[in-house]
Amino acid sequence: MRNDFDQELALAWLRAAAAAVEQRHEELTALDTAIGDGDHGTNLRRGFAAVTAALDELPADTPPGAVLTKAGSTLIAKVGGASGPLFGSALRSAGAALPAPAADLSALADALRAGLVAVQKLGGAVVGDKTMVDAFEPAVAALERAAFDGFTLREAGALAAEAAEAGARATVPLRARKGRASYLGERSEGHQDPGATSTALLFRAFADVAR
Numbered sequence: 668m669r670n671d672f673d674q675e676l677a678l679a680w681l682r683a684a685a686a687a688v689e690q691r692h693e694e695l696t697a698l699d700t701a702i703g704d705g706d707h708g709t710n711l712r713r714g715f716a717a718v719t720a721a722l723d724e725l726p727a728d729t730p731p732g733a734v735l736t737k738a739g740s741t742l743i744a745k746v747g748g749a750s751g752p753l754f755g756s757a758l759r760s761a762g763a764a765l766p767a768p769a770a771d772l773s774a775l776a777d778a779l780r781a782g783l784v785a786v787q788k789l790g791g792a793v794v795g796d797k798t799m800v801d802a803f804e805p806a807v808a809a810l811e812r813a814a815f816d817g818f819t820l821r822e823a824g825a826l827a828a829e830a831a832e833a834g835a836r837a838t839v840p841l842r843a844r845k846g847r848a849s850y851l852g853e854r855s856e857g858h859q860d861p862g863a864t865s866t867a868l869l870f871r872a873f874a875d876v877a878r
């Protein structure tokens with residue numbers, strides 16, 4: 668059983684994430700049509716297709732941190748919407764924080780915490796603002812707890828995915844305070860946030876490959 672986040676797992680994660688986005692982009696766009704401008708699925712689909720292509724070009728000895736950094740830079744370059752720079756910064760900061768050649772669960776949790784901090788620095792959102800942070804924060808917290816409790820990467824991945832999905836569901840009743848959805852005021856209530864939903868999808872992709 669694998670218990671370190673290495674190059675193979677980094678590549679598998681991003682490719683699984685791209686496949687999940689490809690499969691569910693219409694659902695993400697429908698969510699963004701309700702409380703945004705209806706481009707979230709299209710944005711991420713274009714971004715992750717470019718990520719997949721960029722990963723195919725990486726040298727064979729690229730460490731896992733540089734894999735994430737490359738994916739992040741690609742998202743920033745290819746996605747026009749708010750989510751591109753936000754997810755891109757998250758991946759770049761997480762990648763920069765990852766040790767080579769492999770990270771244990773505790774180091775991975777620390778790196779993803781650094782990614783979340785980058786999102787919050789850039790976007791100014793906190794938990795409860797009805798953004799991707801509402802899924803990202805509980806997922807990182809679950810990884811940190813799992814590391815503290817001595818869980819395996821596989822167990823931690825499942826816990827993080829569940830926490831992110833619960834966080835995304837919990838955005839439904841909230842009123843958006845950041846991003847485009849905040850322009851709607853109380854009319855943003857009753858809809859699940861698209862970015863929190865895609866964040867949960869990314870953590871579910873991680874859980875699927877971390878085994």
Ligand code: ADP
Nearest residue numbers: 707748749750790792798799845846861862863
């Ligand atoms: P845009 O809003 O520019 O059309 P997208 O539709 O791709 O970009 O992404 C929208 C998602 O981005 C939202 O659902 C939300 O989760 C996330 N988002 C927007 N603004 C912020 C912010 N300031 N902080 C964190 N996440 C944000």
Ligand code: MG
Nearest residue numbers: 703704706707
């Ligand atoms: Mg949008």
